[in-house]
């Protein structure tokens with residue numbers, strides 16, 4: 001039986017050009033194989049990292065619960081609650097949501113790594129804020145870990161003082177965080193519209209900020225801007 005290589009050579013007139021073509025084909029194939037290998041490796045590394053982070057979160061929670069005076073049932077209930085949230089998070093990851101599942105309505109803000117947009121989820125018609133972060137920018141500025149922590153924290157935390165994360169996904173260029181939309185604007189907008197806050201208003205916003213920071217500390221995270229303020233105060 002004629003080999004595929006001979007058949008190809010016969011059909012294409014068989015010449016020195018074939019060798020070059022074969023070389024090109026095999027170079028392309030090698031590159032594809034490399035890319036596929038990298039993809040699979042990354043996939044498993046990421047999976048292992050997610051599992052490790054999940055185990056860490058559980059052991060931190062168990063350690064913290066061990067220090068608390070609570071009934072065994074109450075501790076069990078809290079651990080189960082974490083497990084439920086973790087599974088829900090994995091489920092959202094598996095659903096493979098993409099940017100095409102959202103209709104962009106307007107730009108509402110700009111942060112250090114990208115824009116925040118108002119959007120509507122096409123299936124549910126729910127309104128969210130979409131934070132779109134440029135991945136190569138993050139890598140260049142060494143902020144990958146910061147952004148990963150932000151994403152993990154938002155997914156983990158349940159506090160009325162911290163914005164809720166609906167889901168997150170990425171494409172070749174960007175990382176997307178789909179968050180609950182907070183229509184009240186930020187402190188900057190408040191200060192520029194009001195000029196000066198009354199003592200009572202200032203007390204209110206500072207108290208909310210302290211509660212938000214307290215809730216992230218409970219999850220063993222520290223806010224980098226808070227770290228800067230602390231440096232300024234000290």
Ligand SMILES: Nc1ncnc2c1ncn2[C@@H]1O[C@H](COP(=O)(O)OP(=O)(O)OP(=O)(O)O)[C@@H](O)[C@H]1O
Pocket residue numbers: 108109110111112113114115116129131163179180181182183185186
């Ligand atoms: N969930 C949200 N709902 C409504 N507006 C939001 C929401 N998240 C962000 N914004 C708006 O977008 C702006 C930019 O937000 P973003 O989180 O990107 O930047 P940041 O708060 O300056 O932090 P960073 O230093 O991480 O860039 C905010 O100041 C706010 O006005």
